[in-house]
Amino acid sequence: MKIRAKLTIVTISLIIASIVIPSIIALESFSQELESQITHNLEQESIRSIDKISRFLFERQGDIKLLTDPSNSIMRGPSISQKLEYLQSVEKTYQVYSAFSIYDKNGIKIADTHDFSIGADSSNEPFFVNAMKGNIHYDSVPTFSNDVGQYVMHFSGPLLNEDGNIDGVLAGIIPISRIYDIVEQASQSRENLQADLVSSGGLVIYSNYDKEAIMQKNLSYLPIFGKIAVSGNPSESYIGSVNDVDEAEFFSNDETIYVAASEQGFLDYKGNQWILIIAVPTEVAFKEVTQLQNNFIIVAIAILSAAIIPVIIFSKAYTQSLIKLKNAAAEIAKGNFDIAVEINSNDEIGELSQQFDKMKNDLKDRERLKDEFINIAAHELRSPLQPIISYNELALKGLMDKDEALRIIDSESQRFIKLANDILDVTRIEGGALSYNMQRIKIIDIISRIVSSTKISDKLGSDVSIDLVKDKISDAVEVYGDENRLSQVFMNIIDNAVKFTRKGRIRIETRVQENKLGIKISDTGGGIPAEIMPKLFGKFVTKSVQGGTEHGTGLGLFISKAIVTAHGGEIYAQNNSEGGATFTILLPIADGGVFN
Structure with missing residues (x-):
């Protein structure tokens, strides 16, 4: 198998093992959660x-209770015309009834707000039988009404005479279309x-x-x-x-x-x-899940392509010299020791070519030098775009201390984990599902822990200092927020300041402004480019620092702004006139938010 093919296969295998497979597992877990x-x-x-339906029917039951209550003098009185006039006004007010009907104690309809089927016998109907027993009745399933022309529900109750005895039944007819409207609202969501x-x-x-x-x-x-x-x-x-x-x-x-x-x-x-x-x-x-999975496939293909193309380009450049050496070796094996290997290179391959010419008369030494060359070449063939693959390969070949390689691999792995976590946070933010554990906290304590943490101190250059300036009031102020999420915000901002400040100082200042706590984080770095400033708090926005290296995932400021906004606060950035940049965060102070 060709060296180029081996390099390509190894690259793909390591990417799949270290990135793609963990990402698939994370994607599956997130898809299930979504x-x-x-x-x-x-x-x-x-x-x-269904709760809306229950409340609607509860209200209709309440209507009948009120209409048949003994204290309702109109419905308890003897005048049918007064009852009808009263029921018609109720029907007009509520706009949910098709009709109200009054039945005598024998089940004969004696009055109706729309004169439906006067004289009809309903003595065997459940709504009449139950009401005559003194109960408030409502149908469990609709029945078709020829009078109304659709399925209806009956709500009924007993009508008492002036002596307090049951003298008839009042029935309210609800068209089932009223309930249909509620179901239709659900179906349109x-x-x-x-x-x-x-x-x-x-x-x-x-x-x-x-x-x-x-x-x-x-x-x-x-x-x-x-x-x-x-x-x-x-x-x-x-x-x-x-x-x-x-x-x-x-x-x-x-x-x-x-x-x-x-x-x-x-x-x-x-x-x-x-x-x-x-x-x-x-x-x-689940179309959002499908779209997420499709996007993952596109990103996975892009990652594989980005890794394989540089490997092919670099391997081709080096293997061309190897091909020349191979052909020369074949000629020497035939006894042609006059073969010249022309390799114009100032690297290890050029040096190997010179040694190859000097020792062509000794086949054994030639093989030894060839092995040495392969080892040296393998040591030098590293892909700057794939540090995980490179350091893992060096550790496996014994060309680098494994603990150091694991440290670097772990650092790069943490970067990928952070990217996965940031993407998950962004998805939750956009879906309105990012949770917060709100409680009373002191912001100054959070900032102090971050400043003194090894995550910051280990990255801090020897020519950079961090100053924390706080007034007495802000030192005692409490805000109502999620301590972990706000720690994430301040870690993002302070970590960015450390990354982009090569020399000078980072100043963190806290001050109470009316009913808000203001935190300013200033640095003496290179500032924020003008073309980035309008989209600074967008997704996947990164800035190059000295040396052209891009830091971070480009999601930290987007997430930070979402968290601050969720706390009712504000965050904005500006460049300093003397150089560097300042990030300002304003958070509402909790009611009575000062320690006694």
Whole structure:
């Protein structure tokens, strides 16, 4: 196998082992976390919608209680016309009822706000029977009303006469379309979302997908229905594909995420144990996850390409000289000792060529020198773009102290881990999922720990000093915040100041400004280039320092600004007239935020 091919294979193998595989594991973990969050959000949407339905029905139960309360003199009085006039005003005010009906104690409708079916006998209807027993009744499933022309729900209660005896029944008719509106709001929250409201027995009360299924189709065979019915939990989720033919006609036959929320009632309204089932194809629900995975593939290919291309270029330049030596060796093996190897190079390969010409008469020495050359060449063939690969290879070949190599490899690995953590933080920030453990803390304590930490002191040049200036008030001030997240902010800013300050000092000053604590971090470095300043707190913005080396991931200031903003604060930067830059952070002081 050619040396160039070996170098390429080794490069790819080390990249896969050290970067790609850990990244895949991290990506899988993050993808699962993101999918879990999306599923949780869908469950919360279904719970909120079913809760709206419960509250709506609770209010209707309350209406009937008020209308049939013994203290309601109009409804307790003998005048039917006064009752109708009163009920019509209630109907007009609430805008949710199709009609109010009054029944005598024999179940005969004697009055209706819209004169629907006067004289109809409802003595065997559950809403009448239960109300005559002194109960407030509400239907568990809708029934079709010819008068209203759609499915309705009855809310009823007993009407008392002036003697306090049950003398009839008042029934309020609620068109089921009022509940449909709530379900429709849930179905419009996401693309391709199917919402189905079913009874405790699985009968479809409403579906935004198949209107013909209403009061006709039963969904009790769905796994998600059985799961929530057995568990008794307020909500459940299930991911699967449709196999049943009838089900496939009703739901998408692609892999789908199902979430369900059961009606829990509200206060003294016990509910009907209705269940709201929401179904979304996983390719739609998890499209953010798919996009993330696709982006990872693109980045992985870019990393491999960036690593392989320099290896090919450098290996080609060196192997051309090796080819000349190989051909010369073949000629010498044939007895042609007059062969000349013309290699115009001032490096180790040129030196080897000179030695090769001098010792061509001794084959054994020639082989020895060739091995020596390979060792020297292997020692010098390092890729500046892949320090992890280079130092790992040197350690494996014994050309470098393993502890030192591991230190460098560990440092580079930490950089990749920090990049992965920063990307995770950015994703959480943009998704509104970055969590904070808020408590009363002293900022000056955080800054003092960072300044004295080895992470800062080890990087601090011999010609650089750090001054911490604080007034008495700010030394005692507390803010309300997350100590770890704010430590992350100050570590980012102070670490940047140390990186970009080769000589001079770094000054950290704290001062109370009205109801805010101000922290200024100034350095005497090269300042912030004008072309970077407008996008300084954006993503993947980095600045080159002396020597052309870029530091950091370019995400630290973006994350810092998000954390400060989440704390109700401000952060901005400016260049100093005498050189260097100053970062200013303003954080609200906690109520009574000064130690006694």
